[in-house]
Amino acid sequence: MGESIYGLKRTHMCAELTVNDVGKTVTVMGWCHKSRNLGGLIFVTLRDRTGIIQVVFDNTVNSELFAKAEGIRGEYVLAVVGEVVKRSPEAINPKLPTGEIEIIAKELRILSTAESPPIYIEEDSDVNEATRLKYRYLDLRRPDMQRNLMLRHRVAKIARDYFDEHGFIEIETPMLTKSTPEGARDYLVPSRVHPGKFFALPQSPQLFKQLLMVAGFDRYMQIVKCFRDEDLRADRQPEFTQIDLEMSFVNVEDVLTINEGFIKRVFKEAINVDLEIPFIRMPYKEAMERFGTDKPDIRFGFELVNLSDLVENCGFKVFSDAVKNGGSVRAINAKGCGNKFSRKEIDALGEFVKTYGAKGMAWIVVGENEHKSPITKFFTEDEIKAVLTRMRAEPGDLICFIADKNEVVFDSLGQLRVEIARKLGLLDNKEFKFLWVTEFPLLEYDEEEKRYVAKHHPFTSPMDEDVELLDTDPLKVRAKAYDIVLNGTEIGGGSIRIHSQELQSKMFKLLGFSEKDAWDRFGFLLEAFKYGTPPHGGMAFGLDRLVMLMAGRNSIRDVIAFPKVQNSSCLMTNAPDEVEPKQLEELKIRVDLQN
Known part of the structure; x- marks a missing residue:
């Protein structure tokens, strides 16, 4: 050896x-x-x-x-x-x-020889994470951490083998590229030989993989590092890894089918879990209506029910006003929780939803003859009966209501159903429930910037039957876009791409780009589209998230060898750090920390 x-x-x-x-x-x-x-x-x-x-x-x-x-x-x-x-x-x-x-x-x-280590080298150490990350080389000696990274290795190898067997060619795309700001902020890299100009680290290989389809490679894949200078979030990394792929001459179903095959194989070979395919396909609108999110966790019930038509004229002004002002009243039935949760615990759920914009939570504990609730006095018996019938309520159930703008209602109830499931111990990390969310809106309206922005990215194709709406009602246009969701976490997503220069130019115009802006930023793509572009589409899996869920961990930091912390710094190396004045001089850069 x-x-x-x-x-x-x-x-x-x-x-x-x-x-x-x-x-x-x-x-x-x-x-x-x-x-x-x-x-x-x-x-x-x-x-x-x-x-x-x-x-x-x-x-x-x-x-x-x-x-x-x-x-x-x-x-x-x-x-x-x-x-x-x-x-x-x-x-x-x-x-x-x-x-x-x-x-x-x-x-x-x-x-x-070795000094006594500052952390215990043992399974599932309870040492605080800051210490673990400072001495990461010791933390990585722990058997559970080594298993995580060996699982990551197996997943990456299976990905390469699977896609190779299905005709994909692994091609590396550049790490130093052009800044095309649309979405998250770029990490910029100054050029020494071109003073005042900057490369950007790629947020994804999106444009390059589309150009590889123009170049005729037909099927591409890559396990690739990507970089996003995003706002701080507990479980987000400034650098992350994608299993990236693109295919020519395909429709949505072709892309979903080949990737379901990959997921089925990787779960079987890496952790010996048999999955049934095809996975559920669920349009975005249905996901929002039933689960309040485009990343639904379907391991449990507690689905949202729209009650707006039943309460729009009721005596409870919080409900009736919400409907009159264009919002909605929706509820979930936490089966059996009326007998399980104390009044204090129910009040805590009301405080929980406030963190997602709700003003509060109304509730009813369903009884045999009488119901416990601070709101039933505002309703007639027939109204209460109609609500409980639609909620399929039985004695002992807890009905939780939110009344507000739709986005607040969806977000609050979507998070509340997961919180209740967590309290009930329903979130089994050894159960794997997949689904595809499809037919996303192509565009959203950004109130701050007063313009349309792409729901996914500017290169996503609209659904054929909705193309005419681009001129008349852009927010109703659905996209040929799809996300794959596992246990309430998005682990990948993609779309069929625009392959027409005319349609791509129209998309840029809708997004507020002048023709000059579009050509300055994306001219190389628009130029390429002049020379024969096949219909194409693809997607990318987040390798970090996928391995995290397969390993039954709660943080992607547990499956990345040397992760950053919440403020994008490395506790082990103390990066980022200051550099020598000479290096800045060579780059023609002056640092001004006063402003």
């Missing part, structure tokens, strides 16, 4: 050894996980990335070797030569893959 180290060559990784190796003389190398001195015997558990093996030093067999082993401390790096033997029946450890065997040491080399 490679060149010798101090005259020794490793023959096996620690956890590769089995009872079939009993009687063999082996050489293993790794870190001392634990050392126990029982007087005449020293037991050392030796750890490498495959797992651990127990090594025994016996004073009666070799007192000189035993004396040397007495100096071993935690995290010392060791090389051990010894014979594999069966453990005595009472010493067998059924929790370990190597629990039936141990190594009787014949030779020991201490390759490196």
Whole structure:
């Protein structure tokens, strides 16, 4: 297994050894996980990335070797030569893959000593995250972290194999490119040889992969780093990794089908989970109406129900005014929660929805004959009956209402249903529920900028039957766009692209670009479209999020080797940092921190 180290060559990784190796003389190398001195015997558990093996030093067999082993401390790096033997029946450890065997040491080399580490090298350490990230190289020694990154490796390998088998060619696209601000902020890189000009790090390979379709490669894929200088968010990284792909001569169903095949294969081969395909297809409008979000978690119920028509003329002004002002009244039925949640817990749910813009939450605990609620006095018996019938309410249910503008109602109730599911323990991270959300709006209206903005990006094609609406009612135009959602988390998305220069120019005009702006920013794409562009589409998976969910973790930082923290800095290297004045001079850059 490679060149010798101090005259020794490793023959096996620690956890590769089995009872079939009993009687063999082996050489293993790794870190001392634990050392126990029982007087005449020293037991050392030796750890490498495959797992651990127990090594025994016996004073009666070799007192000189035993004396040397007495100096071993935690995290010392060791090389051990010894014979594999069966453990005595009472010493067998059924929790370990190597629990039936141990190594009787014949030779020991201490390759490196170690100070006591500032964090414990153990499964699921409860050390605070800042310390873990400062000493990330130690944190990464922990077996669960090593499993996460080995899972990431397997997912990446399966992706390459799968897409290669389906005719995709892996092509690298540039890391230094042109800034095309539309969406998140770019990371800029100053050019030394072009003073005053800047490259941008790519937010995605979007334009390059479209140009590869123009170039005739037909099917492209890449596992690629992307960069976005976004506002701070707890679980967002300034650099992230995509499994990126593009296909020519395809429609939406073609793209969804090939990617369902990938997801089915990667889950089976990487974590031995069988998935049923095809996944559910759900239009954006339906997702919003039923779940209040375009990233619905369908592991549980508590779906939204629109009650606006039943309460628009009721005596409860909060409800009736919301409907009259163009909003809506919607509710969820938290089945059985009327008997499970105290009044204090229900009030806490009311405070919870306020963080999503709601002014409060109305509620009814359904009873056999009487209902507990602060709002039923404003309704007639028939109105209450109609509401509870539509909600399919039964005694013991908790009905939670939000009345407001639609976006507030959707956001509040969409988050509330997940919060209730969390409280009830319904969010099983070993259950995997996928769906595709399709037919997104092509455009949104930005009130601050007073213009249309692309819901996904400016290169997304409108649905054929909606193209005419671009001239008359742009906000009603649906896009040939799709996101794949797993357990309430978007893990990928894409679209069929615009491949007509005329339609692309119209799209830029709708987004508020002058013809000059469009050509200055995207002229290379518009120029390429003159020379024969196939219909094409594609998508990208967020590798970090995908692996996080497959590993059952709650943070993408647990599946990235060296992540940044919330303010986009690295606690281990202290990046970003100041640079030498000479470097700034060469780049013709002056730093002004006064403004």
